[in-house]
Amino acid sequence: MARALDKSRPAIVIGSGPNGLTAAACLAACGVPVNVYEAQPTVGGGCRTTALHGPGFLHDVCSSVHPMGVASPIWRKLKLVDHGLDWVHPDVPCAHPLDDQPAAALFRDVDETAAHLGEDGPRYRRRMAPFVERFIDLAHDGLAPLGLPRSPLLMARFGLLGFRSASSFVRGFRTERARALFGGLAGHSVLPFDMLPSAAIGLMLGLAGHAVGWPFPRGGAQAIVDALADLVRARGGVIETSRPISSLRELPDDAQVFFDTAPQALAEIAGEALPAGYRARLMRYRMGPGTCKVDLSLSAPIPWRDPLCTKAGTVHVGGTFAEMARGERAAWEGRLDDAPYVLVTQTTPWDPSRAPAGQHTAWAYCHVPHGYDGDRTEVILRQLERFAPGVRDVIVERSTMTVPDFERYNANYIGGDVVGGAATAGQLFTRPVARVSPYRTPHPRVFICSASTPPGGGVHGLCGYFAVKAAGYDPDAALSV
Numbered sequence: 001m002a003r004a005l006d007k008s009r010p011a012i013v014i015g016s017g018p019n020g021l022t023a024a025a026c027l028a029a030c031g032v033p034v035n036v037y038e039a040q041p042t043v044g045g046g047c048r049t050t051a052l053h054g055p056g057f058l059h060d061v062c063s064s065v066h067p068m069g070v071a072s073p074i075w076r077k078l079k080l081v082d083h084g085l086d087w088v089h090p091d092v093p094c095a096h097p098l099d100d101q102p103a104a105a106l107f108r109d110v111d112e113t114a115a116h117l118g119e120d121g122p123r124y125r126r127r128m129a130p131f132v133e134r135f136i137d138l139a140h141d142g143l144a145p146l147g148l149p150r151s152p153l154l155m156a157r158f159g160l161l162g163f164r165s166a167s168s169f170v171r172g173f174r175t176e177r178a179r180a181l182f183g184g185l186a187g188h189s190v191l192p193f194d195m196l197p198s199a200a201i202g203l204m205l206g207l208a209g210h211a212v213g214w215p216f217p218r219g220g221a222q223a224i225v226d227a228l229a230d231l232v233r234a235r236g237g238v239i240e241t242s243r244p245i246s247s248l249r250e251l252p253d254d255a256q257v258f259f260d261t262a263p264q265a266l267a268e269i270a271g272e273a274l275p276a277g278y279r280a281r282l283m284r285y286r287m288g289p290g291t292c293k294v295d296l297s298l299s300a301p302i303p304w305r306d307p308l309c310t311k312a313g314t315v316h317v318g319g320t321f322a323e324m325a326r327g328e329r330a331a332w333e334g335r336l337d338d339a340p341y342v343l344v345t346q347t348t349p350w351d352p353s354r355a356p357a358g359q360h361t362a363w364a365y366c367h368v369p370h371g372y373d374g375d376r377t378e379v380i381l382r383q384l385e386r387f388a389p390g391v392r393d394v395i396v397e398r399s400t401m402t403v404p405d406f407e408r409y410n411a412n413y414i415g416g417d418v419v420g421g422a423a424t425a426g427q428l429f430t431r432p433v434a435r436v437s438p439y440r441t442p443h444p445r446v447f448i449c450s451a452s453t454p455p456g457g458g459v460h461g462l463c464g465y466f467a468v469k470a471a472g473y474d475p476d477a478a479l480s481v
């Protein structure tokens with residue numbers, strides 16, 4: 001279908017998550033009049049910071065640590081740092097405590113990490129170092145939709161090493177510390193560890209840790225979306241909050257519409273503007289396991305038994321690789337595990353602006369079966385206590401977000417899936433529906449730009465950027481002026 005590019009045609013973005021706002025900022029940079037409609041009272045989607053327990057303590061409600069954000073090529077071009085975004089780096093990107101031996105850690109430096117891993121150090125170094133050196137090229141191709149890579153040899157080498165399961169990847173390691181460290185990275189894929197491409201996602205995050213770090217914005221994740229919203233407004237864009245869209249009929253006929261929504265919402269909102277077959281495929285899109293999260297206000301930092309963990313912004317709590325593999329497989333299959341993999345972030349040791357003097361905030365979450373409506377607070381706290389004895393004594397206040405809470409908070413979190421759908425081999429690059437451009441729909445003016453498009457979940461804005469490019473605009477050219 002012919003797609004005439006008409007810059008005077010207004011653009012509407014439904015949803016103000018990091019991808020929606022990036023799409024809006026790119027459209028505005030291209031001179032397109034843009035309106036953003038957000039269902040909730042504030043902008044940000046999965047990237048908001050709130051005083052959940054009253055004034056004084058600031059909590060990242062969803063995302064907290066942003067390796068892909070600091071690496072994002074479009075955010076570098078948009079110069080978010082000129083709009084108040086200030087990245088704060090912890091001493092150590094991430095650590096992984098174990099019961100019977102010292103914690104493993106991913107340091108910024110590959111050599112330091114290799115030395116710390118002992119017997120597995122040389123193998124770790126051989127696998128990581130060549131890609132760390134070329135991480136920006138790798139991110140350029142690896143975080144782009146399928147197409148001709150800019151660095152085909154590099155991508156081929158990465159594919160050979162990473163396009164496999166985490167279980168297969170760690171077979172080459174002899175020590176539990178190296179296996180567990182990689183398992184903690186692969187757990188971010190929300191896939192069973194014996195499933196493709198859990199290794200690639202873990203590898204990408206590990207490489208990012210060495211190349212660009214795992215930082216967080218000073219003041220909270222909200223600073224990212226506030227910077228994006230600032231850019232949109234500075235270029236004449238309008239953002240309306242508390243404005244849920246339920247039908248295309250609510251929008252001007254001639255508008256181009258970008259959906260920062262779940263694929264299922266695109267099908268429902270666009271209705272008969274899209275062919276029934278395409279809508280059916282959107283409705284069959286596979287969401288992954290859910291999430292149960294505990295937010296903590298603390299009178300002291302988390303009292304990790306292993307001092308290395310106190311230096312890390314992110315701590316992967318889950319014990320051995322086998323234990324984490326069991327827990328992640330259980331969540332995938334709709335079962336509960338009593339010692340799940342728990343992701344913990346603590347930012348206040350490096351960003352004291354988020355809590356009263358000497359006090360702290362942290363969050364911890366685990367994956368649960370899709371749609372599970374129970375509360376896993378006790379299980380999460382037990383796992384924390386296992387490696388941080390006495391943690392309950394420093395909790396001033398705590399609150400929990402279960403799957404139904406997440407669904408109420410953000411319509412995109414269907415069944416508690418917070419990363420925009422299962423990152424299986426069949427869905428990672430072709431999400432939400434396999435098409436030449438997954439951002440385009442059969443309707444010439446309707447696009448999807450959420451984490452349910454490549455490169456998928458995480459706070460990086462790239463889905464929004466690629467959707468705007470798929471609509472025929474050239475934000476790179478506009479931003480280089």
Ligand SMILES: Cc1cc2nc3c(=O)[nH]c(=O)nc-3n(C[C@H](O)[C@H](O)[C@H](O)COP(=O)(O)OP(=O)(O)OC[C@H]3O[C@@H](n4cnc5c(N)ncnc54)[C@H](O)[C@@H]3O)c2cc1C
Pocket residue numbers: 014015016017018019020021037038039040043044045046047061062063064065066067068069243244245246260261262265291293365409410411412418419420449450451452456457458459460463
């Ligand atoms: C607990 C948790 C921890 C996370 N941790 C991290 C992390 O540390 N690092 C990281 O990179 N990522 C993390 N993520 C994932 C990350 O937040 C998401 O992948 C990211 O926010 C996706 O961005 P998005 O723009 O696609 O969608 P979202 O951020 O989900 O935004 C979508 C927006 O669209 C709005 N919307 C939906 N439907 C409508 C409608 N019909 N009308 C109007 N508005 C609508 C929603 O209200 C929402 O504001 C985490 C997520 C959660 C929940």
